[in-house]
């Protein structure tokens with residue numbers, strides 16, 4: 145048995161007073177004690193001192209295959225699978241060392257993220273838990289077409305969903321509108337209508353697989369919500385001229401329990417965007433706060449890999465940003481732990497420090513309930529009860 149001790153506990157939803165000891169066996173949490181219970185004499189005790197224990201972070205929107213420093217289009221068209229897979233393994237480990245113990249890959253090439261999920265680490269260093277969508281479904285020449293998921297019309301998208309179900313994806317990703325990486329469709333423009341979205345969602349749900357839709361433009365967001373998408377990625381409400389907000393759609397999302405995957409985390413010090421983009425970003429962020437207050441389940445994810453300011457360990461910066469757009473610190477932390485796990489369909493075993501849950505545990509110096517930037521001072525990371533290299537570790541008892 146392993147016993148992990150710290151000074152404070154955030155359990156995925158709230159801080160729990162007391163001095164936490166988390167009891168771990170076979171990769172699972174078997175008990176959480178806050179009253180200073182003595183561990184069994186044969187237990188391995190890891191006393192991390194003045195740290196806060198919290199659930200490993202869940203990043204519900206990443207692209208393991210992208211090297212954030214390079215042009216992903218050129219890279220994906222040029223590189224062979226072995227090269228891409230090796231980078232994916234490196235990117236996944238970078239995430240894990242930052243305390244991100246679960247990643248949901250929302251767009252790879254050739255189902256490589258599923259290979260990584262199924263083949264495991266290939267050596268002794270663990271990987272985060274990986275969920276994967278395979279190549280996102282997009283029309284011919286549409287957003288991220290270079291990942292190989294092109295499908296047109298109701299029949300085309302239905303076939304594409306069936307292929308992904310056959311490959312055993314964890315989630316289906318559909319590009320409902322244009323996006324930033326690919327010229328052709330504007331971000332505000334719909335790539336599919338309700339016929340295609342409805343067919344894709346029906347096919348996914350019939351197979352018991354959730355579907356999340358990439359959508360920036362208000363029409364694309366509305367159509368995906370009306371058709372029953374489980375999640376909306378980005379959800380910026382970008383229009384041709386700026387950023388809007390459709391309150392009817394916001395109410396519909398709140399009523400339906402649709403998850404909004406906000407992808408707003410950036411490294412500090414990145415070159416500032418041009419003024420029009422900066423003002424759009426600001427308004428899109430204000431919309432997130434508004435959706436949150438309106439009862440929409442807004443979660444914090446990263447879109448790691450797509451630009452240089454989004455390396456695969458950027459998620460904590462998104463959590464810090466959430467703290468500045470209307471989320472309480474506990475709400476911001478929950479948006480990347482308990483609620484993010486829920487969005488990934490993992491509410492039963494991820495995102496909480498509770499008996500029965502996977503022993504995916506992050507220890508940070510200080511108190512993230514008081515200061516969210518404590519997330520950047522990682523002291524230890526446990527993945528299924530196995531300690532991952534933690535370079536900042538201050539001491540061990």
Ligand SMILES: [Zn+2]
Pocket residue numbers: 205206207250251447450
């Ligand atoms: Zn993405």
